[in-house]
Amino acid sequence: MNWQLPLMLAQTNDSNLENLRERTEAISMQGTTVPDSSLIREGTSNPFVTEYWFPTQASSFAGEVDFLYMSIFWISLVFFVAIIGAMVYFCVKYRRKDGVIAPEPSSSHNTAIEILWSVLPSIILVWIFYVGAETWFEMRIPKENAEEIQVTAKQFGWLFTYEDGDQTNELHLVRDKPVRLIMQSEDVLHSFFVAAFRQKMDIVPGRYTYAYFEPIKDGVYRLSCNEYCGTGHSKMKTACIVHTSEEDRKNNTKWIEAEKTPFENGQRIYQIHCSGCHKVDGQAATGPALNLIWGTNEKMIDGTTELVNEDYVLDSIWYPEKHIVEGYGPVSKMNSFKGILDQKDVDYVIAYLKELKSSTGDAK
Amino acid sequence: MVDSSTRQKLFGTPETNFLNCSKGWKSWAFTLDHKRIGIMYLIGVTVALFLAGVFALVLRSHLFTFDSTMLSDDMYNQMFTLHGAVMVFSFIIPSIPAALGNIVLPMMLGAKDVAFPRMNLASFYLWIIGTGCLLLAILSGKGLDTGWTFYTPYSIDTNTGVIYATFGAFILGFSSIFTGLNFLVTVNTMRSKDQGWFKLPLFVWSLYATAIIQVLATPVLGITLLMLIAEKTLHIGIFDPKYGGDPVLFQHFFWFYSHPAVYIMILPAMGVISELISVYSQKRIFGYSFIAFSSVAIALLGFLVWGHHMFTSGQSLVVTLIFSAITFTVAIPSAVKVFNWLATLYKGSILLNTPMCYALSFIFLFGIGGLTGLFLGALSTDIHLHDTYFVVAHFHFVMVGGTLTALLGGVFHWWPKIWGRMYNDFLGRVGCFLVFSGFNLTFFPQFVMGSRGMPRRYASYDPEFQIFHQLSTVGAFVLGIGILLSFVVLVYAALRGPRCSSNPFRAASLEWQSSSPPDFHNFLQTPVLTDPYDFESQVYDEELDTYIPREFANPDKVAPRKEPVHH
Numbered sequence: 001m002n003w004q005l006p007l008m009l010a011q012t013n014d015s016n017l018e019n020l021r022e023r024t025e026a027i028s029m030q031g032t033t034v035p036d037s038s039l040i041r042e043g044t045s046n047p048f049v050t051e052y053w054f055p056t057q058a059s060s061f062a063g064e065v066d067f068l069y070m071s072i073f074w075i076s077l078v079f080f081v082a083i084i085g086a087m088v089y090f091c092v093k094y095r096r097k098d099g100v101i102a103p104e105p106s107s108s109h110n111t112a113i114e115i116l117w118s119v120l121p122s123i124i125l126v127w128i129f130y131v132g133a134e135t136w137f138e139m140r141i142p143k144e145n146a147e148e149i150q151v152t153a154k155q156f157g158w159l160f161t162y163e164d165g166d167q168t169n170e171l172h173l174v175r176d177k178p179v180r181l182i183m184q185s186e187d188v189l190h191s192f193f194v195a196a197f198r199q200k201m202d203i204v205p206g207r208y209t210y211a212y213f214e215p216i217k218d219g220v221y222r223l224s225c226n227e228y229c230g231t232g233h234s235k236m237k238t239a240c241i242v243h244t245s246e247e248d249r250k251n252n253t254k255w256i257e258a259e260k261t262p263f264e265n266g267q268r269i270y271q272i273h274c275s276g277c278h279k280v281d282g283q284a285a286t287g288p289a290l291n292l293i294w295g296t297n298e299k300m301i302d303g304t305t306e307l308v309n310e311d312y313v314l315d316s317i318w319y320p321e322k323h324i325v326e327g328y329g330p331v332s333k334m335n336s337f338k339g340i341l342d343q344k345d346v347d348y349v350i351a352y353l354k355e356l357k358s359s360t361g362d363a364k
Numbered sequence: 365m366v367d368s369s370t371r372q373k374l375f376g377t378p379e380t381n382f383l384n385c386s387k388g389w390k391s392w393a394f395t396l397d398h399k400r401i402g403i404m405y406l407i408g409v410t411v412a413l414f415l416a417g418v419f420a421l422v423l424r425s426h427l428f429t430f431d432s433t434m435l436s437d438d439m440y441n442q443m444f445t446l447h448g449a450v451m452v453f454s455f456i457i458p459s460i461p462a463a464l465g466n467i468v469l470p471m472m473l474g475a476k477d478v479a480f481p482r483m484n485l486a487s488f489y490l491w492i493i494g495t496g497c498l499l500l501a502i503l504s505g506k507g508l509d510t511g512w513t514f515y516t517p518y519s520i521d522t523n524t525g526v527i528y529a530t531f532g533a534f535i536l537g538f539s540s541i542f543t544g545l546n547f548l549v550t551v552n553t554m555r556s557k558d559q560g561w562f563k564l565p566l567f568v569w570s571l572y573a574t575a576i577i578q579v580l581a582t583p584v585l586g587i588t589l590l591m592l593i594a595e596k597t598l599h600i601g602i603f604d605p606k607y608g609g610d611p612v613l614f615q616h617f618f619w620f621y622s623h624p625a626v627y628i629m630i631l632p633a634m635g636v637i638s639e640l641i642s643v644y645s646q647k648r649i650f651g652y653s654f655i656a657f658s659s660v661a662i663a664l665l666g667f668l669v670w671g672h673h674m675f676t677s678g679q680s681l682v683v684t685l686i687f688s689a690i691t692f693t694v695a696i697p698s699a700v701k702v703f704n705w706l707a708t709l710y711k712g713s714i715l716l717n718t719p720m721c722y723a724l725s726f727i728f729l730f731g732i733g734g735l736t737g738l739f740l741g742a743l744s745t746d747i748h749l750h751d752t753y754f755v756v757a758h759f760h761f762v763m764v765g766g767t768l769t770a771l772l773g774g775v776f777h778w779w780p781k782i783w784g785r786m787y788n789d790f791l792g793r794v795g796c797f798l799v800f801s802g803f804n805l806t807f808f809p810q811f812v813m814g815s816r817g818m819p820r821r822y823a824s825y826d827p828e829f830q831i832f833h834q835l836s837t838v839g840a841f842v843l844g845i846g847i848l849l850s851f852v853v854l855v856y857a858a859l860r861g862p863r864c865s866s867n868p869f870r871a872a873s874l875e876w877q878s879s880s881p882p883d884f885h886n887f888l889q890t891p892v893l894t895d896p897y898d899f900e901s902q903v904y905d906e907e908l909d910t911y912i913p914r915e916f917a918n919p920d921k922v923a924p925r926k927e928p929v930h931h
Binding site: 047053061064065068073075076084086087090095096100102103105106107108117121125126131133188189198200201202204206207222227228231233235333 | 706744746
């Protein structure tokens with residue numbers, strides 16, 4: 001059958017994977033490159049096993065989801081082969097020969113068989129519904145002792161706030177520790193999706209939504225926005241890192257502002273708040289790149305030019321509609337960060353921009 | 365019994381027919397003839413198909429590599445939005461009912477026209493205006509980047525041409541309602557004398573069920589889109605939390621129409637397939653009443669399952685559970701139809717010509733589309749698969765593998781009736797093979813991607829999905845070539861094909877009792893009411909090289925009727 005072709009070619013895919021991964025494995029918004037642990041699975045090209053269809057099972061209910069998927073897969077396969085088998089067999093056996101129209105007499109109605117093929121699938125469907133609902137309750141009902149993490153989604157980035165007040169833009173979790181994500185959106189619909197956890201929940205502006213799960217395997221997984229949210233939707237990805245212990249996580253995420261330089265603080269603010277739309281490698285994204293702009297004269301959409309100085313940066317962060325750089329907008333517009341970033345934060349960002357300019361500028 | 369000259373007059377190649385009875389563009393633009401309106405609709409939806417198909421090929425080309433820069437992110441978003449919006453609102457929804465149904469339905473009832481011919485023409489002009497408004501979103505230079513679903517609050521935030529597009533969809537809704545209302549009244553009031561409900565072809569049943577949905581569900585879409593326009597311009601506070609509204613409410617309203625709309629797309633397709641399978645097996649359709657009632661059951665149950673598009677939206681858990689349960693009930697009538705078609709093939713006299721090849725492709729593709737629906741109806745698996753490529757593949761298997769395949773099959777089946785000319789069957793089958801294999805190559809890899817977590821509507825993606833995207837892109841072009849070839853075969857047949865007789869396929873429904881092409885009034889004489897699935901009622905006439913009802917045949921040349929087998 002012709003659909004075997006992609007499956008066969010998929011085999012070669014696994015060997016190419018390393019190659020491809022080296023080219024881009026950046027799933028982190030911080031610009032760091034991390035391989036997705038869910039890809040490091042038994043490389044298989046056999047479509048009849050779970051590993052072919054799914055990433056690693058990294059949450060407590062992932063196995064159950066996969067079990068139901070594979071059950072439906074086999075049920076469907078049996079029905080499909082039976083239906084298509086019968087169809088092909090009939091077409092061959094009863095094919096009209098020499099243009100002679102002489103169908104054998106046969107029944108056109110049989111209540112018993114019609115009731116049978118209505119009722120039998122119904123029973124299977126009830127089973128599928130039941131198993132699906134059972135696992136789904138686990139996915140939608142919180143576990144006791146779950147740690148609470150606040151998730152703030154916005155175009156086009158993520159912010160995670162932990163119980164101790166730490167903030168990151170990659171999700172850091174601890175293995176075997178259930179979590180309760182309390183999610184809100186600053187602008188439009190988004191959706192939290194980690195394929196390795198089999199968990200997905202929309203993030204709806206104007207209300208809280210929740211996602212519950214327990215990571216059972218440490219590693220780095222891809223976290224993506226799964227509800228279309230605008231220009232940078234496909235870039236709204238970050239990493240979800242599952243640590244082996246609480247200490248391990250603490251060491252990775254701890255941030256004490258006073259101990260850091262203004263540049264480092266500015267860099268962190270950039271990573272959390274700006275990196276969804278602005279890049280620092282000179283590439284234009286949803287917004288202009290930030291690495292070389294300090295001290296330059298930027299051309300605005302209305303034809304004027306503006307010098308990028310302290311005032312300009314402050315305006316751009318607090319009142320972004322004031323200066324729109326030529327070539328950007330009006331489709332993708334920036335939201336104001338007034339109330340989110342205070343004067344001190346803006347100072348850090350300015351320090352960061354100055355440093356970026358002098359370091360990358362020198363390199364050139 | 366009638367004499368030879370009358371037979372010639374009724375079933376021979378006519379000198380005047382609905383195509384040449386009047387000339388000039390006005391005779392088409394202001395025609396009230398359902399057949400001409402149907403043909404104009406067919407041309408219209410073909411243009412929409414090509415336009416949206418080109419969008420599809422552009423975005424599939426963009427996705428050929430994972431970090432493609434062929435389109436900007438904004439352009440990509442516009443492409444998939446326009447592809448979806450034009451395909452759904454301008455192509456699939458009107459395709460079978462308004463184009464094929466318009467031509468065939470009144471003739472299947474032995475009627476001269478639909479109940480409201482002026483309304484029928486108005487429906488077509490509304491289609492043009494609606495599609496024009498939809499395309500105004502592009503022509504205005506603003507584009508459209510919301511996805512065909514217009515989800516709030518993004519559709520309220522964005523500066524693209526949402527108002528043009530939603531207004532276009534609103535008008536297209538009226539076009540659809542006009543067609544539906546017309547068909548309801550026509551079927552209720554204009555059936556032949558003694559043509560009871562159970563003597564109707566199943567295509568008529570499916571169009572009737574479709575019309576119920578069109579009339580009942582479409583107004584909800586209209587109101588929703590008007591409210592969206594009001595929210596966008598006046599900031600009333602219905603859908604946007606910024607003004608105190610609720611975005612999930614929009615999803616409920618939207619899917620309250622758009623789920624039943626899925627059945628607007630697939631029910632007529634199922635009707636076409638019931639006709640094709642039966643005619644090309646020369647066998648009474650198996651389980652007539654089960655198929656007929658399953659159409660109605662699907663239409664009614666289809667109103668109760670919209671929430672299964674929203675399992676991850678934040679709607680209440682109880683509601684989600686109920687929607688999942690009801691969703692599974694829709695699977696039964698669909699499965700019943702497939703089993704009935706198979707049983708019809710059993711011991712038939714199967715002719716594997718172009719329309720039948722499409723009908724068999726339909727069973728294959730709709731089978732996959734239907735079965736993969738089980739993964740999405742079940743709650744736990746849907747949470748993982750929701751809004752991934754699995755969903756994309758699933759609904760394309762149903763809409764393209766189902767509706768488009770059935771449309772092509774139906775067009776090939778009724779083409780000789782419409783134009784009085786025959787197509788090249790070999791090239792038709794080559795086209796069908798290309799459509800079938802290209803389609804599978806396009807969408808099968810997407811099931812794998814979806815299960816592995818590839819979200820839909822992504823302009824760039826992770827490198828490990830690249831091979832699947834490449835297969836998909838190659839498949840899309842094969843599919844495109846297949847459709848193009850079918851198009852060429854059909855157009856060539858209509859213009860230059862060899863003349864064909866009034867009933868070359870020995871079909872028994874009433875439209876085949878007219879000449880090919882039919883007369884302006886459809887029938888020169890009231891057709892004899894025959895059972896649409898009793899093929900013994902049609903006998904071969906050597907003089908005319910066609911099948912005609914037994915009542916009109918020369919009894920000396922026709923073998924006596926075999927006793928019908930009763931069970």
